[in-house]
Amino acid sequence: MKTDTPSTSPLQHDRLVRGLGWASALLGVPQVVAPVGFARALGVDDTFRHRSATTAVGVRELAAATGLLGRPRPAWLWGRVGGDLMDLTMLARALKNHDGRGLGRTVAATAAVTAITATDVYAAVTRTHRSTPMELTAATTVTAPPDEVYALWSDLERLPDFMAHLDEVRVTGARTSHWRANAPFGKAVEWDAETTQDVPGRLIAWRSVDGADIDNSGEVRFVPAPGGRGTEIRVTLRYDLPGGALGKAAARYFGEEPHQQLDDDLRRFKQIAETGEVVRSEGAPGGKRARGEFPQHPARPLTENELKEALA
Amino acid sequence: MKANCWTGRNSVEVQDVPDPSILNSRDAIVKITSTAICGSDLHLLDGYVPTMEKGDIMGHEFMGEIVEVGPGISDGTLRVGDRVVVPFPIACGACASCRAQLYSCCENTNPNAGISEKLFGHPTSGIYGYSHLTGGFAGGQAEYARVAFADVNALKIESDLSDEQVLFLSDILPTGYMGADMCDIQEGDVVAVWGAGPVGQFAMDSARVLGAEKVIAIDKETYRLDMAAAQGYTTVNFEDVDVRSALLELTGGRGPDKCIDAVGLEATHGASHVHLYDRAKQAVRSETDRPHVLRQAIVSCRSGGTVSVIGVYGGLIDKFPAGAWMNRSLTLRTGQCHVQRYMQPLLGLIEQGTIDPTRIITHRLPLTEAPTGYDLFKNKKDHCEKVVLTP
Numbered sequence: 209m210k211t212d213t214p215s216t217s218p219l220q221h222d223r224l225v226r227g228l229g230w231a232s233a234l235l236g237v238p239q240v241v242a243p244v245g246f247a248r249a250l251g252v253d254d255t256f257r258h259r260s261a262t263t264a265v266g267v268r269e270l271a272a273a274t275g276l277l278g279r280p281r282p283a284w285l286w287g288r289v290g291g292d293l294m295d296l297t298m299l300a301r302a303l304k305n306h307d308g309r310g311l312g313r314t315v316a317a318t319a320a321v322t323a324i325t326a327t328d329v330y331a332a333v334t335r336t337h338r339s340t341p342m343e344l345t346a347a348t349t350v351t352a353p354p355d356e357v358y359a360l361w362s363d364l365e366r367l368p369d370f371m372a373h374l375d376e377v378r379v380t381g382a383r384t385s386h387w388r389a390n391a392p393f394g395k396a397v398e399w400d401a402e403t404t405q406d407v408p409g410r411l412i413a414w415r416s417v418d419g420a421d422i423d424n425s426g427e428v429r430f431v432p433a434p435g436g437r438g439t440e441i442r443v444t445l446r447y448d449l450p451g452g453a454l455g456k457a458a459a460r461y462f463g464e465e466p467h468q469q470l471d472d473d474l475r476r477f478k479q480i481a482e483t484g485e486v487v488r489s490e491g492a493p494g495g496k497r498a499r500g501e502f503p504q505h506p507a508r509p510l511t512e513n514e515l516k517e518a519l520a
Numbered sequence: 521m522k523a524n525c526w527t528g529r530n531s532v533e534v535q536d537v538p539d540p541s542i543l544n545s546r547d548a549i550v551k552i553t554s555t556a557i558c559g560s561d562l563h564l565l566d567g568y569v570p571t572m573e574k575g576d577i578m579g580h581e582f583m584g585e586i587v588e589v590g591p592g593i594s595d596g597t598l599r600v601g602d603r604v605v606v607p608f609p610i611a612c613g614a615c616a617s618c619r620a621q622l623y624s625c626c627e628n629t630n631p632n633a634g635i636s637e638k639l640f641g642h643p644t645s646g647i648y649g650y651s652h653l654t655g656g657f658a659g660g661q662a663e664y665a666r667v668a669f670a671d672v673n674a675l676k677i678e679s680d681l682s683d684e685q686v687l688f689l690s691d692i693l694p695t696g697y698m699g700a701d702m703c704d705i706q707e708g709d710v711v712a713v714w715g716a717g718p719v720g721q722f723a724m725d726s727a728r729v730l731g732a733e734k735v736i737a738i739d740k741e742t743y744r745l746d747m748a749a750a751q752g753y754t755t756v757n758f759e760d761v762d763v764r765s766a767l768l769e770l771t772g773g774r775g776p777d778k779c780i781d782a783v784g785l786e787a788t789h790g791a792s793h794v795h796l797y798d799r800a801k802q803a804v805r806s807e808t809d810r811p812h813v814l815r816q817a818i819v820s821c822r823s824g825g826t827v828s829v830i831g832v833y834g835g836l837i838d839k840f841p842a843g844a845w846m847n848r849s850l851t852l853r854t855g856q857c858h859v860q861r862y863m864q865p866l867l868g869l870i871e872q873g874t875i876d877p878t879r880i881i882t883h884r885l886p887l888t889e890a891p892t893g894y895d896l897f898k899n900k901k902d903h904c905e906k907v908v909l910t911p
Contacts, residue, residue, distance in 0.1 A: 491632070
């Protein structure tokens with residue numbers, strides 16, 4: 209059970225992004241409508257291959273235009289960068305095999321595309337760095353009454369035992385704590401948090417205070433499960449993920465998909481609540497690092513050094 | 521220590537590996553005295569179960585003597601020197617599934633639950649030596665093994681029964697028994713069992729113990745059918761006759777009241793074109809399992825009867841006869857065996873002499889000859905039914 213709610217895009221009213229969207233549209237329309245004339249204007253000869261390449265590029269530009277003007281996301285900007293690199297490759301090939309007629313126009317087109325590429329890279333990089341607010345939810349059921357489960361969770365310094373991305377939580381006051389976490393690509397992030405709500409047996413909520421590396425907040429609710437089955441635990445985390453959509457995509461590529469991570473965190477919380485510890489196997493000896501261990505250690509006993517590392 | 525390791529599709533090798541160590545506080549280390557090769561090990565050998573890694577230790581049927589216990593094992597439960605049989609599914613004993621005696625669905629013992637959840641919708645328990653999908657636990661075809669949550673899993677053997685009499689409590693005897701138990705056998709019931717391998721034989725014995733009037737064994741290996749016939753069961757060789765017609769004839773046209781699939785995903789089919797169809801689909805991964813037995817059991821079972829599935833399936837099947845199943849009010853029951861639920865009562869039946877698990881053992885080999893054992897068992901050479909290995 210999980211949801212992912214990206215906020216409405218701040219790129220909607222970004223002038224550079226809209227400009228690039230219109231540029232895509234202005235380029236795409238003639239490419240699709242009159243590929244022959246367009247190819248001639250570039251100084252490349254009118255062969256079937258050049259014509260179909262021009263049409264294909266036009267379709268791509270129109271797609272980018274629709275994306276950037278309709279629902280702008282940094283991914284579309286990166287799409288444009290990819291397209292630019294494709295165009296440069298094709299133009300380079302055209303230059304290499306050029307018959308001489310209209311060479312000047314081809315050179316000019318190449319220069320123009322190079323300038324556009326620079327603009328696109330600038331736009332993609334700067335717009336991507338805007339963070340994307342994200343909300344994650346997950347739930348599990350533990351066979352223990354809400355009071356006990358609440359007590360376990362409210363011991364904040366134990367959170368790193370089961371939350372994979374947390375390295376340390378230090379309680380600094382009655383309602384304050386200092387958190388240190390590992391972010392994708394080995395970066396460490398730290399923040400101070402304050403407990404905003406604390407209802408014994410029912411609810412704990414917190415948020416980072418000003419100056420956090422990543423603004424974040426969260427809450428966990430403890431609800432009696434029907435039929436005397438213990439406690440339903442519902443966690444909501446909200447945070448501004450650095451790198452926005454691209455950061456998210458990259459993190460997913462490196463196996464740090466946030467939903468999965470929260471699900472796995474809750475699974476380990478359940479293991480601790482029900483059995484007292486995080487379960488380890490020879491294949492996943494690192495306990496909470498299981499997901500980061502792929503491909504896993506073979507399912508055979510560990511050497512002394514491996515064991516030391518795994519239990520560290 | 522020496523251990524039998526998976527080294528790639530169709531290849532196992534006895535290798536030198538480190539001795540096991542305690543990883544969790546309720547672990548115990550067992551010095552293995554007997555271990556066995558299971559039919560489901562062949563699915564791993566043949567490469568049908570994803571997430572195997574080179575060097576994984578095989579084996580989930582083992583027993584031995586406790587040589588070390590973790591600090592979390594409370595006094596009076598398990599001690600060094602205890603002789604124990606280890607059930608193949610690892611149970612935590614505390615989650616909702618374990619409390620409901622659904623031990624193989626334990627919610628806590630699979631560190632790779634995220635993967636099994638993607639494949640199965642919900643996670644399943646850890647299993648020894650059975651791929652990383654079931655947790656990446658080292659198996660028991662070795663000199664020593666680590667047993668997780670030993671206090672709620674290991675069954676102490678305090679009588680002087682031999683290893684061979686109790687070893688199969690780890691898996692195949694309870695698995696066969698659960699197959700019959702799920703049939704809810706009534707007076708006069710005819711029970712048909714597909715597969716006369718070790719699990720099928722125990723399903724037949726269990727059906728008889730639970731009161732079946734007649735037990736029918738279906739297979740193509742005559743030596744396996746002979747083994748069933750020697751116990752007084754009726755046999756059907758699917759290479760000689762059409763199974764459904766034969767079953768109708770044996771049951772006065774009603775069809776068997778209860779059908780047990782003790783074959784699973786690598787079934788063969790009497791009609792070669794049907795077999796080739798599923799084999800081809802399996803090869804291109806458009807279905808992962810060959811469900812001939814499941815289809816045949818559903819179509820053969822009498823209306824209102826029960827089809828009980830203990831043969832292993834891993835993924836997707838094709839042409840499931842949903843019409844026969846639905847329109848004829850069949851009940852389909854299944855599960856990886858909840859071994860811990862059956863161990864104690866079955867130990868009682870062995871002590872009484874009601875069930876003799878040793879009757880299926882055809883080969884006894886040293887652990888170092890495990891690869892030979894796999895070859896004998898897989899290729900049904902030398903009338904192989906069950907291989908027991910001793911380290």
